[in-house]
Amino acid sequence: MINTASVLLDGVSYGMLLFLFSIGLSITLGLMRFVNLAHGAFAMIGGYVTVSLVNLLGVPFLLTLPAAFAVSGVVGFVLERVVIHRVYREPELQQVLFSIGLAFAASALATIVFGPQQQPIALPSWLAQRISLLGVPVGASRVFLIGVAAVAAVLLVLLFNRTLFGARIRAAVDNRRAAEGIGVRVGRLFAVTFALGAAMAGLGGALAVDSLGLDPTMPFKYLIPVLMVVVIGGPGSIPGSLVASLVLGVVDTMFKYAVPDVGPFVVYALLVGMLLAFPRGLAAIRA
Amino acid sequence: MTAALESRNLAVRYGHFSAVGGVDLAIAPGARHALIGPNGAGKTTLVHALTGNVAATAGSVHLDGEDITHLAQPARVRKGLARTFQINQLFRSQTVLENVLLAVFERQRATRAFWRSATGDRRAIAEAREHIALVNLASLADQPVHRLAYGQQRMVEIAIALATRPRVLILDEPAAGVPTTESAVIFERLEALPREMTLIFVEHDMNLVFRFAERITVLVAGKVLTEGTPAEISADERVREVYLGRRGHHAA
Numbered sequence: 001m002i003n004t005a006s007v008l009l010d011g012v013s014y015g016m017l018l019f020l021f022s023i024g025l026s027i028t029l030g031l032m033r034f035v036n037l038a039h040g041a042f043a044m045i046g047g048y049v050t051v052s053l054v055n056l057l058g059v060p061f062l063l064t065l066p067a068a069f070a071v072s073g074v075v076g077f078v079l080e081r082v083v084i085h086r087v088y089r090e091p092e093l094q095q096v097l098f099s100i101g102l103a104f105a106a107s108a109l110a111t112i113v114f115g116p117q118q119q120p121i122a123l124p125s126w127l128a129q130r131i132s133l134l135g136v137p138v139g140a141s142r143v144f145l146i147g148v149a150a151v152a153a154v155l156l157v158l159l160f161n162r163t164l165f166g167a168r169i170r171a172a173v174d175n176r177r178a179a180e181g182i183g184v185r186v187g188r189l190f191a192v193t194f195a196l197g198a199a200m201a202g203l204g205g206a207l208a209v210d211s212l213g214l215d216p217t218m219p220f221k222y223l224i225p226v227l228m229v230v231v232i233g234g235p236g237s238i239p240g241s242l243v244a245s246l247v248l249g250v251v252d253t254m255f256k257y258a259v260p261d262v263g264p265f266v267v268y269a270l271l272v273g274m275l276l277a278f279p280r281g282l283a284a285i286r287a
Numbered sequence: 288m289t290a291a292l293e294s295r296n297l298a299v300r301y302g303h304f305s306a307v308g309g310v311d312l313a314i315a316p317g318a319r320h321a322l323i324g325p326n327g328a329g330k331t332t333l334v335h336a337l338t339g340n341v342a343a344t345a346g347s348v349h350l351d352g353e354d355i356t357h358l359a360q361p362a363r364v365r366k367g368l369a370r371t372f373q374i375n376q377l378f379r380s381q382t383v384l385e386n387v388l389l390a391v392f393e394r395q396r397a398t399r400a401f402w403r404s405a406t407g408d409r410r411a412i413a414e415a416r417e418h419i420a421l422v423n424l425a426s427l428a429d430q431p432v433h434r435l436a437y438g439q440q441r442m443v444e445i446a447i448a449l450a451t452r453p454r455v456l457i458l459d460e461p462a463a464g465v466p467t468t469e470s471a472v473i474f475e476r477l478e479a480l481p482r483e484m485t486l487i488f489v490e491h492d493m494n495l496v497f498r499f500a501e502r503i504t505v506l507v508a509g510k511v512l513t514e515g516t517p518a519e520i521s522a523d524e525r526v527r528e529v530y531l532g533r534r535g536h537h538a539a
Binding site for chain 2: 164167168170171174175177178180181182183184185186
């Protein structure tokens with residue numbers, strides 16, 4: 001029973017990481033119709049920022065999280081303004097080829113700079129300890145991770161649904177021409193949105209170093225589950241992505257523990273089943 | 288006097304096809320100026336080039352004497368050059384009020400922070416309601432725009448354009464797709480706009496043009512054929528030939 005609870009917590013924390021990894025991709029796909037297979041590279045950037053700051057400069061882990069968020073966001077913004085915005089008008093195949101190339105380049109660059117090995121990270125003692133949650137002993141880092149991701153998710157929903165920034169984004173997606181007609185600089189707005197998605201992935205990458213590890217294959221290792229989240233959750237839907245991430249994370253972790261031989265394949269069966277039942281994703285159910 | 292909106296030798300070419308071929312326009316402040324011409328004369332392309340929806344191949348555009356040729360459309364909107372489209376461009380899932388409110392917010396952008404609530408600003412809401420009242424839609428302000436009749440949607444688009452506080456407003460066929468009985472209503476609302484606002488409109492219905500325009504520019508094959516008062520235009524033999532043609536004479 002205790003074991004089940006801790007596996008469940010592992011699943012939720014993995015799901016939260018998937019959410020942070022995928023939300024930017026979901027937003028750029030839903031809003032700009034851009035298939036960005038290089039999105040995982042932003043998670044990798046965030047991971048390396050945290051690892052470098054902690055291991056080389058001795059910066060406290062907690063302070064590296066905003067740094068990972070900011071650096072990934074800035075890289076995302078610059079990349080969008082310099083190259084990626086040119087690809088929006090291209091057909092999907094061009095976008096896929098371009099972005100997968102970008103992912104390979106990022107991976108190769110990471111290998112040159114940091115080497116091919118796994119990056120170790122020493123968490124501060126308050127995160128490395130086990131704490132008791134309702135009588136169940138759990139890793140403090142898991143609880144912390146879930147908390148941070150949950151706060152990020154709530155802030156993101158508020159930003160998109162309640163603020164002027166969100167209203168502008170929704171307007172630009174609804175009718176780009178009309179948005180420009182009232183003076184919205186849609187190009188710059190999309191760059192900021194793209195950067196926000198990259199920053200979320202960077203935060204996820206930084207939080208993931210401890211539980212998922214970090215090496216130059218990062219942009220590819222979680223590409224499949226991330227794409228599954230986007231497909232199941234429905235592109236552009238924040239709540240859809242959150243639910244899909246959590247379901248995927250919990251199911252995957254549960255089956256890997258329970259039946260290690262077939263566990264890893266269960267999520268694919270889940271994907272097929274979901275697509276047969278709801279071809280347009282969870283977000284389309286309510287609509 | 289500096290023209291409110293001016294184009295000098297403005298041209299838009301697509302490959303070898305010249306849609307607009309060197310147009311000189313000078314629209315006086317406060318004008319009620321119509322652009323007319325047969326189908327394919329380049330009226331809409333000219334409007335696009337004036338407002339920045341398409342890039343000019345050659346020539347320049349000046350707003351109150353300032354060269355705006357190289358500004359993108361959103362930048363021109365902020366300088367006071369707004370437009371409406373031939374086909375409604377609205378945020379269809381939102382209410383009339385939200386549509387207009389967004390334009391009010393966008394204009395105030397410099398003084399506001401992005402995290403501000405989009406629906407909690409009473410002064411902005413009051414202003415948006417004024418624009419809506421001006422186009423006679425006050426009772427429908429809280430309806431989603433897709434529920435409105437087409438002619439009412441056209442009025443919403445005008446209210447949105449007004450919310451950008453334009454000095455120059457270009458209307459591309461403001462009454463297109465609207466029954467004739469309602470199209471005069473739209474023009475009557477336009478006529479009631481402040482006199483200092485410069486209005487330029489493209490319109491096919493000659494009765495409306497001669498009733499509301501104070502000056503008329505006739506475009507043929509991407510070039511200005513002539514410009515003048517409604518009386519001059521209707522008396523012009525060339526205009527009658529290429530444009531009014533066999534449809535007979537339309538008195539002012």
